[in-house]
Amino acid sequence: MPTLCAITNCKSVSRALCYVCHESLCREHFDDHDHSFNSLLKSLNTKVKNFDDRLEDLTNEELIENCYEKLDKWRDDSYKTIDRLYEKKCQEIKQRFHDNLNQRQEKITELQTKITDLLQEEDISRQSINLLIVDVENLEEEMNKLEQTIFHINIHPLILENKSIMIEEINTTHFNLTQISYPYHIIDCSNKLSKPTASNEQYLLMYRMHNLHLINRELLPIKQIAWPHGRIWDMCWSSTLNRFIVMAHFEVYLIDENTMSIERIETILRRNWWSCTCSDTSLYLSTYEQGTSIMEFSLQPSIELIKEWKSPLICHKHEYIKDIVCNNQTIALTIYDKKFLTKRIELRSIKHFDYIWSLKLDIEGECHNSLRCCSLYDNQWLVADFHNQRLFHIRNDGKLKTIYSYKMSPWYITLFGPNILVISTQNSVNFHKL
Incomplete structure (x- = not known):
């Protein structure tokens, strides 16, 4: 008995066997079937060639x-x-x-x-x-x-270990924050004050029990020094100065990671300071007042005032800037509008504070506590919602990517190295793997 064509509803007798899919087909459907395979192969070939072009584009060292x-x-x-x-x-x-x-x-x-x-x-x-x-x-x-x-002179040879420089591959578009509520390491901090943190490639600086602690990438404390200068409001790292910058309420200090020495910056006058950040060339300090000002200081050859950025250029007279963070020639501002009780994050250029994008944050009520943020890879951002125990993950184009719930109120957030997110809360400093 002759075999019918494998195509549904076709009553014709099969005339050929396709050795690719092992189906018997009539003459008409075999031609269509063969043509479809050719079209698919051409499509796949075009796609593979496109991969080749994309791979060639990557050799221009943009990624490295x-x-x-x-x-x-x-x-x-x-x-x-x-x-x-x-x-x-x-x-x-x-x-x-x-x-x-x-x-x-x-x-x-x-x-x-x-x-x-x-x-x-x-x-x-x-x-x-x-x-x-x-x-x-x-x-x-x-x-x-x-x-x-x-x-x-007794000179010991300078020993550089290979592990002094670690090379890691990070997929910047797939940060896994789904398990953000579960830290893999916790440092207890029972005092109720805010716990600012700052990091460089090797160390994390944190304030705990009236001391400054230096933590390495294995999360082990390696140095500490007493802090006698009152409450710390913010801190950051300057790669240009090779120093941590620590901001007390009215004065600003330099911390040497090697000696843990504390040096007050004499050229910065006393003001009601609130947050700080560094670019490659400048130090930026924001004041704690309605119609916040941002003071820009040179880093070299000495720390000197360059310019004061004032309202209404950077915020309105009834607004507070709650945090400032530099990243890749841009500066992010988190802003609280006391008149309308709204919150937003803005991205501006470092050079002239030109507006790039703004995103309103769905956070209701007043904002007495911090609205801190940190930069992620690929120019993405993370903002801490203290009152509602959430984290806003924002894309590099200023669009909201995801809102994550957190089991505690996040206060300060810092990216430590390529894949450790540090979140300080009222009673602890928590470490999360990204």
């Missing part, structure tokens, strides 16, 4: 030039660190040498004075002469020792 910039910055900073240590040790050698000379010079001057005084005396005692002889002999011995003294 930022890594080169970071490596160049690390190399330059390392050279500067070596140069600083070299200059310090050169100065130390010179100082110790001159200290030795000065000590002997003082003794020579002292002995010359004694001899001059004795020469002017009419009655010189033998005891005075003997004492002078002893002093001269002692000085001669010291001079002999000085002339035979050399400076020996």
Whole structure:
């Protein structure tokens, strides 16, 4: 009995077997079937060629030039660190040498004075002469020792481990914040004050129990220092200065991650400061007042005021700027409108504070607490909603991507390295894997 065509409702007898799909088809449907395969193959071939074109476009280093910039910055900073240590040790050698000379010079001057005084005396005692002889002999011995003294330097080789620079691949469009409510590490902070944090590529700086703590990427505390300057409102990292910047209520300080030394920035006048951020060239400080101002300071060669950005250019007279964060030649502002009780995030250019985009945040009521934000990769943003225990994930075009619930009220949020999100709350600092 002849086999019918495999096409539904076709009553024709099959004339050919397709060796691709193993179906028997009539002459008419076999031609259509064969043509459809050819069309599909052509379509797939076009798509694969498109992949090839896209792959070729990726070779222009757009995706890796930022890594080169970071490596160049690390190399330059390392050279500067070596140069600083070299200059310090050169100065130390010179100082110790001159200290030795000065000590002997003082003794020579002292002995010359004694001899001059004795020469002017009419009655010189033998005891005075003997004492002078002893002093001269002692000085001669010291001079002999000085002339035979050399400076020996013990230099340990500079060891650079491969793990000092870690290379990680991050998919910037697929941050996984679905499990954001479950931190993988928690640091208890029982004090009820805000807990600002700041990070560089290696360390996280945090305020806890009236101390500044430095945490490494393994989340282990490695250094700490007492903080005697009152409540901290914000902090940030300056790669240009290679220092953390810590903002108290009225004064601003530099923190050296190596020595944990605290130095007040004398060129910044006392004001009611609220938030801070750094670009490659400038430090920005915002004030806590209606019609907030943002002060721009140069970083090099010294920290000096450049300009004050005022209302109504950056906000209206009845608005507060609650946070400022720089990223890739832009600065994000979170703004609270006290008159209409609305909140929004704006993105502006660093150069002239030109408007780029704005997004109204669905947060009702007053905003006494922080409305902090942080930058993510690919120029995305995260905003903390303290009162409703939520996080707003915003795309790089200013559109809302997702709103995540959080089990506690998020206060400060910081991206630590490529894949650790740090969220401080009323009683803890929480760490989340992205």
